[in-house]
Amino acid sequence: MSYFEQLGLAAPILKALNAAGYDKPTPIQEQAIPSLMQGRDLCGIAQTGTGKTAAFALPSLHHFATKPKPRQAKSCRMLVLSPTRELAAQIAESFRTYGKFLGLSVLCIFGGAPVFTQKKKLEGGVDILVATPGRLIDLIEQRALTLKDVEIFVLDEADQMMDMGFIHALRQIDKLLPKKRQSLFFSATMPKTIAELGNKFLDNPIRVSVAPQSTTAERVMQYVTFVEQREKQTLLTLRLQEEGIDRALVFTRTKHGADRVVRGLKGAGIEAAAIHGNKSQGQRTNALEQFRAGRIKILVATDIAARGIDVPGVSHVFNFELPNVPEQYVHRIGRTARAGAEGVAMSFVADDERAFLRDIERTTRVKPRILKLPEGFREAVASLPPPAKKSNNEMKREDGRGGPGRAGQNRRKSPANGGRGRNGDTRAQSRPPQGGWQPAAGPRDGAQGENDRRPAADNRGGKPNRSRNYRGKSGGGNRSSQGNRSAAKV
Template identity: 70%
Template sequence: MQFQDLGLAEPIIRALAAKNYDTPTPIQAQAIPPLLEGRDLCGVAQTGTGKTAAFALPSLDYFHRNPKHTPLHSTRMLILSPTRELAAQIADSFRDYARFMRLTIATVFGGVPINKQIRGLQAGVDILVATPGRLIDLIEQRAFHLGGVEIFVLDEADQMMDMGFIQPLKRLVKMLPKERQNLFFSATMPKEIAELGSQFLNDPVRVSVAPQSTTAERVQQYATFVNQAEKQALLTHTVKTEEIDRALIFTRTKHGADRVVRYLEGAGIAAVAIHGNKSQAQRTAALQAFRHGHVKLLVATDIAARGIDVSGVSHVINFELPNVAEQYVHRIGRTARAGADGIAVSFVADDERPFLRAIERITRVKCEVVPLPENFAEIQRNLPKPAPDRRGARPGPRGDGRRADQGRGARPERGSPDRAHRPDRPQGERPQGDRVHAERPRGERPARAAGQGAPGAGAGEGARRPFRPRGKGGVGQHQGAVRKFEGR
């Protein structure tokens, strides 16, 4: 089957030819025909299988055949993405496919000035790619509304759930018009994701091009058992001895990612980090340097890396294993793209062995165990010192990327699976001190001792002086507030 056999509009076929795309991927071949008919769709496909084109091409065909003015402060097509990088990537793909069409395409996400986004949306846009948080900010400021949406796309739904976007998603869905086409895509489809899709899909066509939670067939998967404190030495040795075109290195925490980069730079190895603490300009610069080959190592957390679509990634290195098995699928899906082969290497500490067993169980693939190098003790002793950070400080002596991070400020990234699944104390339980209010029943106040009343109160009464705002006698703009308070 060729793209021209699917019945797409001529400008879209011309744009695909300009990119030398002639044969659709399995997800595209199965999704495009029902979407052209206006059906809702629930698609399950691994990362890198062409999901973006699967919903972009039929949507652009709809715009070509149904031209109309875009409503002010609204959009005709809304695409929700979990991360900034993925949103920018989707928008770039739409611009490529719509290069011979007169359509407006915009992105809104955090990390950039909101006023500039407000101005860009005043006249309305045909296609908007947004992250949920910033989109809600725009709606709350009455700078945007969803009344003009005709096509709604939820991409990477499983990552949305991992990042805690369920309530914002439900809130946004209620704002959408009832008459619309819905497209739902996810790399995995656990029960919770299926329930989410059922809330807004109407008699959808279901498309799946791979068994649930399987990994790419062309990825060779290896595991090395190593102490946590020795992982940095193993990583430095691996990078120096392996033939690596481009490698993505995953850590659990933002501080851990920065620490890994400083150790690599101390060994004379160029690397950049991308995570939630970086500004949008820093994240874009790091991704561009990695994409164009200026650096071959990109150290990332799971959330920041979800939107990375870079060809030529030969290796994925799990410096730390995720404690959610499905996240491993997303990680190694960054390699072996577009028909290429790939290698996934995992460094497994003793406390991570249960994570590895869960990963092998859900992927149905057993990683080949690779022993430590014969002279690893010497490699560990000769590990170069890390490069100092911008403040001139160096990481702790362990340099393990995690245990030295257990102090203040080393929590997992907000919204990450590690943060979402960490054990919490029972709800409502607080550490109890020796203060008197820790044990008193709710609603009771301890009686004040004689002479210890509030300022201005009679001795022993514990009375309080009525609230008076600062100013000249509580008059003027504060007068109404004072009367309201005293009238309670």
């Protein structure tokens, strides 16, 4: 008898687990599932890739299997909040896999997808709703959804929710949820702010932790190479040519940096794709599908993807630029060494990033091994092929750092009218000007690319730029205020 059978999970769930080849629980599942089946609130801490989704999905599905109820119009019985589109889609797919024989309806909603279609699917109600916060609030405000029937509420990756500035949205959602409910928090890290959030939203929770806070995966071999910023493209090209790469993720701090890396790799004959907040949902989905299928072996991403990509067989993670938040490093390298495999993490560190490296070493309590520059590196820098040309779409997405007249520079919708915003894959990149113009409330596909609205109280940008929506006949506009320029540097 398997562990899952011993738990007494409903027969349809066991059948689905057997079909998917699951027989042994992970530590987080072993510690969390029994308490969750008893209806307890839970605050779970586990490294990424340790099976957190199944830890909350299996007992929740058992609850629905043993306590069936008819669906209520424009409502759901379970709500799972995710910070990113990719992670939301991944969670929803896991629910469909584990609950395939239960006949439950699972809906995933996020920005970048047609809101009318999502409203249509909500009309008859759903059993399980997986959502990003911004689109969820938009649908509630449009009276397409109510949370009054929620029995189970899950907040996944709670610390990233805080990093992305969703605390106000979470408090708003909490007020709309029934007081009598089961609440679950799962996160890879648990800083003090998240613990305080848990104390507010959870009722007498049990705490489950399967790894020390902010530790890195034990099976990841970590290396660091000190190199000048302008030479990183050459170093990455050489490492990708030298290493036995199955699949590799390359992380940059900015969206434009990700595009530059892809162009550089393509110029050297290495096929790669980028995924970040400036990409349309179709482009992001297509890049992930090609990466997952192995048609593209190199995926360049901003931290928007650090927790939303669950692709087996990622052998290498390259930190083209170090993150300025140490915990983000943990999530980045957690994309490799999953499901018992081993992995390699290589970081390229310029002089101005050494402080970031020291913070990471203090947080993770791991000192990466130093790798010297490859032999003949200087000659390779001089002979590096030129990068591929920008595509038309990339030129249209330029953020105004050049002169007037650049294609698409000022034609993007304002956030108040559902536009994407400008620069950003972290909090600082979505801050509107302080003390001047503020966007009106309304649906917004934010700079993070997750559709998720940043409340005005969290916006602490630079000087006002009132000219962003004013253009003369010749176009061009002025988007060079100090507040806007700060975003490109994050």
